[in-house]
Amino acid sequence: MEIKIKYRGKEQILKFDKETVKAVDILKKLGLSPEYAFVVKNGELAQEDEPVGENDDIKVVNAISGG
Numbered sequence: 001m002e003i004k005i006k007y008r009g010k011e012q013i014l015k016f017d018k019e020t021v022k023a024v025d026i027l028k029k030l031g032l033s034p035e036y037a038f039v040v041k042n043g044e045l046a047q048e049d050e051p052v053g054e055n056d057d058i059k060v061v062n063a064i065s066g067g
Contacts, residue, residue: 003052007060024048030060037062 001016005026014029023039023046030037039046040059052058 001054003054003056003058005058005060008062021052022048023050023052026052026058026060032060032062035063 001019001021003014003016003021003026005012005014007030014026016025016029018025023041024034026039027034027037027048034048038061039050039052040061041050041052042057046052
């Protein structure tokens with residue numbers, strides 16, 4: 001399965017060898033921790049175990065903290 005994502009202002013296509021891809025799989029493929037990044041699916045925050053599909057609008061966002 002191929003999923004098109006937007007990350008840091010660039011579009012990428014991620015390829016997976018399985019039929020069901022979850023939001024956490026996208027983060028792992030990008031080498032990101034779920035503690036410091038999250039997936040937005042069709043404009044809404046996706047839970048880690050939420051499935052994503054080829055036709056979903058996917059954005060990956062890094063969490064920013066400061067004091």
